[in-house]
Amino acid sequence: MANPLSPIEGIVESILYVDDLATSIAFYREILQLKPIAGDQIRFQTFQVGPRQVLILFLRGGTLQPVSLPGGTIPPHDGRGPHHLGFGISAAAYDPWRQHLQEKGVKIESEAVWPKGSQSLYFRDPDGHLLELVTPGIWPNY
Amino acid sequence: MANPLSPIEGIVESILYVDDLATSIAFYREILQLKPIAGDQIRFQTFQVGPRQVLILFLRGGTLQPVSLPGGTIPPHDGRGPHHLGFGISAAAYDPWRQHLQEKGVKIESEAVWPKGSQSLYFRDPDGHLLELVTPGIWPNY
Numbered sequence: 001m002a003n004p005l006s007p008i009e010g011i012v013e014s015i016l017y018v019d020d021l022a023t024s025i026a027f028y029r030e031i032l033q034l035k036p037i038a039g040d041q042i043r044f045q046t047f048q049v050g051p052r053q054v055l056i057l058f059l060r061g062g063t064l065q066p067v068s069l070p071g072g073t074i075p076p077h078d079g080r081g082p083h084h085l086g087f088g089i090s091a092a093a094y095d096p097w098r099q100h101l102q103e104k105g106v107k108i109e110s111e112a113v114w115p116k117g118s119q120s121l122y123f124r125d126p127d128g129h130l131l132e133l134v135t136p137g138i139w140p141n142y
Numbered sequence: 143m144a145n146p147l148s149p150i151e152g153i154v155e156s157i158l159y160v161d162d163l164a165t166s167i168a169f170y171r172e173i174l175q176l177k178p179i180a181g182d183q184i185r186f187q188t189f190q191v192g193p194r195q196v197l198i199l200f201l202r203g204g205t206l207q208p209v210s211l212p213g214g215t216i217p218p219h220d221g222r223g224p225h226h227l228g229f230g231i232s233a234a235a236y237d238p239w240r241q242h243l244q245e246k247g248v249k250i251e252s253e254a255v256w257p258k259g260s261q262s263l264y265f266r267d268p269d270g271h272l273l274e275l276v277t278p279g280i281w282p283n284y
Contacts (some may be wrong), residue, residue, distance in 0.1 A: 005238055005239065005242050006238065006239075006246065008175070008176065008191060008192065008229045008230065008231055008275070009230045010191055010192030010193070010195055010229070011156045011191050011228070011229055012229065012230040012280075012284050013227065013228030014227065014228075015225065015227065017228045025251045030145050031151070032150060033149060037282050046282045049153050050150065050151050050152030050279070050284060051152070051153070051283060052284050053195075053283070053284070054283070054284065058226075061228075066252075069254065071257070072252060072253055072255060074252065074263050075251045075252050076224070077223070077225060077226035077271075077272040078225075079221055079223050079224070079226075081220070081221050082154060082218070082221070083219060083221040083232075084155070084157045084198075084219035085155065085156065086154045086155030086156075087153055087155070088150065088153070089148065089150055089151060089192070090148055093147065093148035096148065097147065097148075098177060107219045109217045109284070110208075110215045110216065111214055112211065112213045112214025112215065112216065113213040113214060114213050118218075129219075130217055132155065137152075138177060139154070139190070139196050141192075141193060141194060141195075141196070142154050142194050
């Protein structure tokens with residue numbers, strides 16, 4: 001009998017496609033305060049998010065062809081939005097993040113409170129992607 | 143002087159838009175072996191991924207209008223692919239996962255080996271979204 005398969009451990013790479021990489025890099029670095037790691041400033045930029053995850057911004061239309069690298073080929077992919085992505089913040093950080101976004105001129109599009117007390121702040125990135133900052137207590141494992 | 147803002151702790155919610163929710167639920171549950179948590183079987187289905195993350199499948203076109211819930215309103219979002227998402231597996235699980243996908247009839251579209259020894263398996267979900275199973279060592283924090 002086959003051994004059980006080791007489960008997937010997490011989502012490592014989450015992606016958004018953007019129209020203007022420089023504008024988006026500035027937004028995610030300065031507004032969301034994410035740390036840039038790898039990127040070529042032309043086709044893609046990667047940001048570290050927490051201890052085990054990355055956000056990758058790809059120039060929309062720039063990954064429609066396979067990308068051949070020394071280690072192998074990345075197959076084509078692309079996307080059109082307004083996509084949605086949710087980032088985790090602590091409950092104590094909710095009000096400071098709302099204030100920070102407002103100070104930076106980012107419009108809060110909506111706020112929600114979930115049954116177990118988790119809160120969500122919704123706003124848009126430069127491409128109109130719907131971003132959410134959410135505090136723990138919304139999902140069984142968060 | 144303002145206190146420093148507590149950083150974003152991770153990406154909690156990663157999203158894919160799909161054309162046939164039942165087909166996609168079966169794929170993510172049976173092939174990727176993710177655990178379904180919340181969902182209405184019509185508009186969305188959520189899966190637990192690792193200790194702190196969820197994958198949310200939304201029916202494409204089903205979230206173009208705001209969704210009003212007792213706790214607040216979720217603003218509209220949507221997306222078209224073929225999007226890309228990368229899931230983490232242990233290095234020891236790489237060969238068993240390749241074999242599992244092949245046994246389930248999922249075509250391996252590409253494989254890659256990264257400079258520090260991380261490996262990636264690329265394949266497609268029922269909507270053509272480019273999925274990746276990647277072992278640690280590809281990013282500074284993974």
